[in-house]
Amino acid sequence: MAGEVLAAGGGGALRRRLAAGAAVLATAVLLALAAPADAQAAPASCTGRKVRTLAFANGQVQVYRGGGSVCAVTVQKHPGTKRLMSVGVQARGHHPVRKARRHARTTLPVTVYAGHRCVRVSGSVGAVTYTSGWILC
Numbered sequence: 001m002a003g004e005v006l007a008a009g010g011g012g013a014l015r016r017r018l019a020a021g022a023a024v025l026a027t028a029v030l031l032a033l034a035a036p037a038d039a040q041a042a043p044a045s046c047t048g049r050k051v052r053t054l055a056f057a058n059g060q061v062q063v064y065r066g067g068g069s070v071c072a073v074t075v076q077k078h079p080g081t082k083r084l085m086s087v088g089v090q091a092r093g094h095h096p097v098r099k100a101r102r103h104a105r106t107t108l109p110v111t112v113y114a115g116h117r118c119v120r121v122s123g124s125v126g127a128v129t130y131t132s133g134w135i136l137c
Helices: 002-034 037-041
Strands: 049-056 059-066 069-076 083-091 097-103 110-113 119-125 128-131
Touching (some): 049 119, 083 110, 097 110
Antiparallel strands (some): 059 069, 083 097, 119 128
């Protein structure tokens, strides 16, 4: 009885869905293989609009703002050598949030909700540290 239902036309819709799913999967695999290696290995980044780039001797701290949140990430000036790097963000009246790791390119992003508060941003690459004053007021 089940064979009669499939023979009557119920199997055609299933085959079309399977074919469409296979096509989507093949397209996704091709796009993943065609992407450059750097794009695949890039760490998670900040969302929002870049509002400041604070440069210092060994790198820079990039500051992003969007939706009341402030995000910062430290980037090495000469990537390739694994160094201890850190980034920190402090909204006025709150405790600072910091992340550190040994990496060859960037730190992990730090995001805090600041609303309309001023923020202080810090970053370091190796032994060189940078701390801003109160910004984005």
